[in-house]
Amino acid sequence: MALDVLERQASDAPGLDEREFQWTLNFGPQHPATHTTLRLVLTLEGEQIIHAVPDIGFLHSGFEKLGEDLNLNQYVTIVDRMNYTSPLCNEIAWHHVCEKLLGIELTPRCKYIRVIINELMRIQDHLLNIGTCALDLGAFTAFLYAFYQRELIYDLCEHASGQRFHSSFTRVGGLLYDVDDAWIAKLRSFLKGFMKAYNDVTGLLNRNKIFIDRLRGVGVLTKEEAINRSATGPIARASGVLRDVRKDDPYLSYPDFDFQVVAAKEGDCLARYHVRMLEMLESHKIITQAIDNLPSGPVNVDVDGKVVLPDKSSTWRSIEGMIQHFELTMSNRGFKTPVNEVYGAIEGPGGELGFYLVCDGTEKSWRCRTRPPAFYHLAMFPHLIKGHMLSDVVAVLGSLSIIAAELDR
Amino acid sequence: MTAQEAINKLKEVSGNGSISTSEFRDNTRVHVSKDILMKVLTCLKNDCGFDFLVDITAIDYMGYPTATTDRFAVVYCLLNTSEGSRIVVKTMVNDPDPVLPSSYSLWKGADWPEREVYDMYGIRFEGHPDLRRILMPQEFTSYPLRKDYPLRGMGERHNFPVLTRAEG
Amino acid sequence: MAVSLPENVFTAKLDALANWVRTNSLWPMPFATACCGIELMATGASRHDLARFGAEVMRFSPRQCDLMIVAGRVVMKMLPVLQRIWQQMPEPKWCISMGACASTGGVFDTYAVVQGVDRFIPVDMYVPGCPPRPEQLIQAVIDLQEKIRQTGKFFSDEFDKRTQYTGPSQSLPRPLDAVVAPGDYTTATRQWEGTGKVQFGERGVRTSLEIHPARK
Numbered sequence: 131m132a133l134d135v136l137e138r139q140a141s142d143a144p145g146l147d148e149r150e151f152q153w154t155l156n157f158g159p160q161h162p163a164t165h166t167t168l169r170l171v172l173t174l175e176g177e178q179i180i181h182a183v184p185d186i187g188f189l190h191s192g193f194e195k196l197g198e199d200l201n202l203n204q205y206v207t208i209v210d211r212m213n214y215t216s217p218l219c220n221e222i223a224w225h226h227v228c229e230k231l232l233g234i235e236l237t238p239r240c241k242y243i244r245v246i247i248n249e250l251m252r253i254q255d256h257l258l259n260i261g262t263c264a265l266d267l268g269a270f271t272a273f274l275y276a277f278y279q280r281e282l283i284y285d286l287c288e289h290a291s292g293q294r295f296h297s298s299f300t301r302v303g304g305l306l307y308d309v310d311d312a313w314i315a316k317l318r319s320f321l322k323g324f325m326k327a328y329n330d331v332t333g334l335l336n337r338n339k340i341f342i343d344r345l346r347g348v349g350v351l352t353k354e355e356a357i358n359r360s361a362t363g364p365i366a367r368a369s370g371v372l373r374d375v376r377k378d379d380p381y382l383s384y385p386d387f388d389f390q391v392v393a394a395k396e397g398d399c400l401a402r403y404h405v406r407m408l409e410m411l412e413s414h415k416i417i418t419q420a421i422d423n424l425p426s427g428p429v430n431v432d433v434d435g436k437v438v439l440p441d442k443s444s445t446w447r448s449i450e451g452m453i454q455h456f457e458l459t460m461s462n463r464g465f466k467t468p469v470n471e472v473y474g475a476i477e478g479p480g481g482e483l484g485f486y487l488v489c490d491g492t493e494k495s496w497r498c499r500t501r502p503p504a505f506y507h508l509a510m511f512p513h514l515i516k517g518h519m520l521s522d523v524v525a526v527l528g529s530l531s532i533i534a535a536e537l538d539r
Numbered sequence: 540m541t542a543q544e545a546i547n548k549l550k551e552v553s554g555n556g557s558i559s560t561s562e563f564r565d566n567t568r569v570h571v572s573k574d575i576l577m578k579v580l581t582c583l584k585n586d587c588g589f590d591f592l593v594d595i596t597a598i599d600y601m602g603y604p605t606a607t608t609d610r611f612a613v614v615y616c617l618l619n620t621s622e623g624s625r626i627v628v629k630t631m632v633n634d635p636d637p638v639l640p641s642s643y644s645l646w647k648g649a650d651w652p653e654r655e656v657y658d659m660y661g662i663r664f665e666g667h668p669d670l671r672r673i674l675m676p677q678e679f680t681s682y683p684l685r686k687d688y689p690l691r692g693m694g695e696r697h698n699f700p701v702l703t704r705a706e707g
Numbered sequence: 708m709a710v711s712l713p714e715n716v717f718t719a720k721l722d723a724l725a726n727w728v729r730t731n732s733l734w735p736m737p738f739a740t741a742c743c744g745i746e747l748m749a750t751g752a753s754r755h756d757l758a759r760f761g762a763e764v765m766r767f768s769p770r771q772c773d774l775m776i777v778a779g780r781v782v783m784k785m786l787p788v789l790q791r792i793w794q795q796m797p798e799p800k801w802c803i804s805m806g807a808c809a810s811t812g813g814v815f816d817t818y819a820v821v822q823g824v825d826r827f828i829p830v831d832m833y834v835p836g837c838p839p840r841p842e843q844l845i846q847a848v849i850d851l852q853e854k855i856r857q858t859g860k861f862f863s864d865e866f867d868k869r870t871q872y873t874g875p876s877q878s879l880p881r882p883l884d885a886v887v888a889p890g891d892y893t894t895a896t897r898q899w900e901g902t903g904k905v906q907f908g909e910r911g912v913r914t915s916l917e918i919h920p921a922r923k
Contacts, residue, residue, distance in 0.1 A: 159785065159788055160738065160767070160788055160792060161767065162767045166739060166740050166741060166744055166779070167740050167785060186673060186674065187672075187673060187674035187675060187676070187784050188740070188782065188784050188785045188788070189740055189741060189779075189780070189782060189785065190674040190675065190782055190784065190819050191780055191782055191815045191817060191819050191820045192683065192690075192815065192817030192818055192819045192820065194659075194684060195683060195684055195690055195817055195818065196690070196814075196815065196817055198690075199690050207814060208814060211741065211742055211814075214741065214742035214745055215745065217742075230564055230565075231564070233564070258745070273752070274752060274753045275753075277748070277749065277752035277753055277754075278752075278753045278754060280749070281749065281752075281753075281754045284749075294840060295742065295745075295746065295838050296742065296837065296838070355647075357590055357591055357620055358590075358646055358647050358648065359646075359647045359648045360591065360592050360593065360646065360648030361648075371620065373620060378623040379565075379623065379625075468563075469604050469605055470563045471563070471566075471598075472563055472564050472566055473566055473593075473594070473614075473616050473625075473627060474564075475593075482593065484593065484594060484616075486594065486596050486614060486616070488598055490603055490604050491604055496598070496603060497596075497598045497599070499594070499596040499598075501593060501594040501596075501616075505651060505652070505655075506648055506651070506652075508651075509648065509650055509651040513647075534740070534741070535741050535742065538674055539674075675783075675784070675819070676783060676784050683818050683819070688818070689818070690816075690817055690818065691816060691817065691818060692817070692818025692819070693818075695783060695818065696783055696818060696819065696820065696821055696822065697822075697826070699786055699787070699790075699821075699827050700790075700827070701826065701827055702790055702793065702794070702827060702828050702829065703829065704829040704866050
């Protein structure tokens with residue numbers, strides 16, 4: 131039945147007088163280039179795409195409903211699984227909004243560590259995006275180089291939090307653990323090795339004729355369209371929209387760092403690739419500055435605020451910490467939130483990653499709407515692909531950085 | 540134009556009494572009734588420079604501590620891309636037939652979020668070109684994010700045939 | 708009757724031969740839906756390198772595969788796709804349920820998520836973890852190879868006897884007063900026949916509109 135509806139919609143599209151030359155192709159939901167699960171119903175004339183209708187929801191798992199059932203600290207394990215190519219970014223976005231609602235000002239050290247992690251995740255996300263985009267376009271080696279660097283970032287996450295993938299590292303008002311000197315040393319050696327891998331990837335792709343020919347001039351998004359269709363992040367910046375939440379609504383300690391907002395004018399897939407590559411260099415710059423100036427001091431805000439969980443050593447070794455821990459985690463206690471609502475956002479790797487959080491006085495949220503960047507970017511897909519060839523579908527999809535779990539939630 | 544200037548402008552355009560505002564942290568909210576919603580959004584987009592639709596979402600206030608008789612709120616987060624100011628427009632709709640005008644004519648980005656609000660809450664948007672379910676299957680009958688729908692569903696997730704080994 | 712064989716010919720049981728062949732050339736079908744899919748990619752990528760165990764030939768066409776790796780949560784809209792792909796795979800075939808979500812629903816005990824794919828398709832190997840580390844997935848492949856080596860038959864008739872549902876207990880956690888909402892969610896990617904009957908694979912017609920007898 132769903133297919134009927136989609137086909138009817140595809141056939142109602144304007145300019146389809148000579149339908150006998152057109153055929154419908156189903157793309158997905160199980161296809162290597164859909165990057166997990168999404169489906170496209172394409173109307174083709176020969177190999178040219180006349181019309182595309184995306185069909186999503188193949189990974190809708192009720193995140194937002196679950197958020198109404200878990201408290202602000204527990205829900206971090208769920209937001210992790212939202213954009214799983216950069217899990218810690220989601221955590222930082224979620225707790226950024228929680229702290230905005232609760233009015234908590236973080237400690238300087240926590241802010242710096244969160245900035246470092248945020249930028250590491252941006253590198254990780256862009257690496258996956260570039261690697262898989264290259265893989266879809268037939269360049270396998272760049273994918274292997276990119277994935278090895280991702281493994282090193284996983285090692286850093288594992289060292290910091292104990293979990294390789296979904297770290298659940300942030301807490302309301304702080305972090306699960308502080309980072310130690312060994313971690314900083316590991317991070318420094320990663321930053322050093324990263325530049326070599328970065329040069330390898332650029333060497334493989336930047337002057338690769340096949341790669342460039344398949345990206346240049348494909349999926350062009352103008353500046354006006356980018357604004358009108360709510361594009362954010364690298365995709366908007368590749369079209370010349372100079373928006374970056376890190377600069378425009380500074381959060382954490384971003385004002386302390388010297389970095390550039392990368393943008394391009396062309397708005398095609400190649401511009402998006404270049405913006406992502408250069409953003410990784412800017413992230414590298416931010417991390418280098420952050421570890422050079424990392425403040426000392428506590429990583430969590432003061433426990434007397436009755437909001438932040440005490441660290442594990444004081445939970446196990448002191449009665450006050452134990453009581454505080456129980457007070458916060460027991461279902462009939464918990465911390466008190468204001469009966470109010472707030473929208474907050476950070477610059478995630480894919481774009482503006484925001485939450486609209488409504489609280490009702492208990493430690494659970496009443497409504498925790500995610501603003502997923504991929505959702506708005508995939509909505510532009512029919513516009514971007516119109517008139518292109520069938521083989522350009524994977525190029526445009528790859529350049530949009532669609533993550534189905536974030537798309538469907 | 541900052542949010543405060545925009546509010547003054549809105550009050551000029553649509554009369555002082557029809558708009559109420561509230562603030563929390565750095566969010567400025569404008570509460571409007573659904574009759575003047577399109578007028579307010581158009582004014583914000585064309586005259587006040589809020590040309591970027593950040594998000595559309597809905598909230599079900601059934602049982603909320605400070606709830607009034609209105610059940611659903613639909614929230615539009617807007618952004619001024621040239622100046623960076625933000626504003627939140629909030630409007631209430633109610634049950635037997637929750638319906639709002641679609642803002643697709645102003646922002647093409649409103650296409651999918653409005654479909655999602657329809658899918659999750661059953662709030663219809665009049666004038667939307669293609670209002671169908673987006674995340675749930677087309678055959679689904681409930682609106683899952685409403686507060687009276689249970690978290691674990693009503694058994695829909697078990698309603699599938701079982702394949703055993705011998706059946707391949 | 709004595710048969711004299713040339714020097715370079717040796718005899719073996721056909722079953723053992725078939726198992727040996729199948730064991731060392733598993734072709735996985737990566738049914739990657741969510742986070743576990745990224746770890747599945749990491750398993751195949753440079754550091755962990757699944758190729759060392761003869762299972763690196765990821766084929767995205769089910770017709771060419773004999774090992775389905777369900778990586779990630781499967782939701783209501785996706786389950787018919789999963790079943791369709793499982794039916795399209797040729798015999799003999801095996802299934803690894805990778806990660807907590809695929810095995811039990813994991814943290815997603817919500818309206819949309821199927822609480823374990825083993826309720827609806829047969830599963831041979833479960834990998835715990837959220838998501839499992841690549842090492843765990845490799846271990847699952849090794850264990851599956853051991854299972855094939857021990858139970859495999861040349862004609863795959865070890866599967867014929869398994870007509871019973873072998874998944875978890877049938878007493879599903881469903882509230883007593885709950886009703887199954889009208890509608891059939893199995894048509895996500897399939898033509899609707901209009902008669903209430905849905906062609907379900909090549910091996911016969913199932914009426915998927917009714918709840919399965921085991922569910923009643």
